[in-house]
Amino acid sequence: MRGALMRLRRETGLAVAFGGLVEPGRAQVRISELNGTTTAALSALAVSSGNGLGGKAVALVRPCAVTDYSSSRRISHEYDVAVAAEGLRSVLAVPVVVRRRVRGVLYGALRSAQPLGDRTLSAAVEAARDMEQSLAVRDEAYGLLAAAREPGVPWGPQRNPGAQGAEGVAWERLREAHGALRALAPRVMDPALRAELLSVCETLAASPGRARPSGPAQPPGPDRSAGSLRTAEQIRLTPRELDVLSCVAVGTTNAGAGERLGLRAETVKAYLRSAMRKLGAHTRLEAVVAARRAGLLP
Structure with a gap:
């Protein structure tokens, strides 16, 4: 995930990128990786399915974006305090899906309210695909280890x-x-x-x-x-x-x-x-x- 976030910022110029994986047995994503942040407000944040922008991406199993997070009527606002503390305005969220199951979410954000273009969204989707491939390989590796033992x-x-x-x-x-x-x-x-x-x-x-x-x-x-x-x-x-x-x-x-x-x-x-x-x-x-x-x- 760290590599995917670094690539996302490098290819898009986004100010911030962060993400996390779905916690085993729970319908929530725990933010575990931060890149470009200036505070710890988003660290270890638990995002429930359906809540906020990332939760919406998880529930719909598709990328979602808002131009101004705090004022958007397209999402719920459980996480406004953490988002505002980091100074984020325009935000996108892309689900990481492995074998039809959401395994995590990658976010990218700007500290200004401006539309995030198709190029930025495409780069975020590609970063998520890289993450999906890595998780699929890891799953296969652990499965083979278990079978061997x-x-x-x-x-x-x-x-x-x-x-x-x-x-x-x-x-x-x-x-x-x-x-x-x-x-x-x-x-x-x-x-x-x-x-x-x-x-x-x-x-x-x-x-x-x-x-x-x-x-x-x-x-x-x-x-x-x-x-x-x-x-x-x-x-x-x-x-x-x-x-x-x-x-x-x-x-x-x-x-x-x-x-x-x-x-x-x-x-x-x-x-x-x-x-x-x-x-x-x-x-x-x-x-x-x-x-x-x-x-x-x-």
């Missing part, structure tokens, strides 16, 4: 990649979750959440029960077979190479991997060739097998 999914030393039946199905689900998390992580803007996703990926790929070579590290090379046991530290795939290999491991084509990762198919192919070379593999399957043996993939 649910009971029945192999998680830790007891995992058996060769298991049959129900455990084998769970193992395949774990591999699918790993690939989805790897593909999603680069799209997550929140650094803390992105770090958590990558940490879970490492945990899913870790294999405490697998044997490790006891001798000194051996450098990768074309003469090494995919069946040779080497550790992740010895192989050192780049994050993008591992992203591509994770997609390949669950049967995704180069074009499909590119779509998931936001890369061109040719770029995916280049990353895959590089990963295969490091793994000493001659085919996609050999590369996946070698990566799993090294603990790079579940």
Whole structure:
């Protein structure tokens, strides 16, 4: 949200931008981010659905704007004191909608009473769309994290990649979750959440029960077979190479991997060739097998 507000002010010249998310289980938005304000009057303000300009935008699920907030007859005036304390006159509010549900509101405002043109409104709508995409990605990330950690999914030393039946199905689900998390992580803007996703990926790929070579590290090379046991530290795939290999491991084509990762198919192919070379593999399957043996993939 902070980035969306900064972009909104930068592209429109609005004096102030602020916003907040709908509180879980409650029909109200809590203002949490302020940009350009000179007071704390709007901080933590709770805006109920239907009340004020933002509440109207939430109730109607569409952008709303007024030229002079305090005198407008098109809205209710529960929040006039806070708005006046910040000196705001012309105000717009755009709902942030994810999967048909309002998740928050972005506001932009001027300290003078003048019409807010179509260009300003369009920029506010675009900022809200960016926020919607970020929230959708975050929701997907948390959903995948929950699925990866649910009971029945192999998680830790007891995992058996060769298991049959129900455990084998769970193992395949774990591999699918790993690939989805790897593909999603680069799209997550929140650094803390992105770090958590990558940490879970490492945990899913870790294999405490697998044997490790006891001798000194051996450098990768074309003469090494995919069946040779080497550790992740010895192989050192780049994050993008591992992203591509994770997609390949669950049967995704180069074009499909590119779509998931936001890369061109040719770029995916280049990353895959590089990963295969490091793994000493001659085919996609050999590369996946070698990566799993090294603990790079579940």
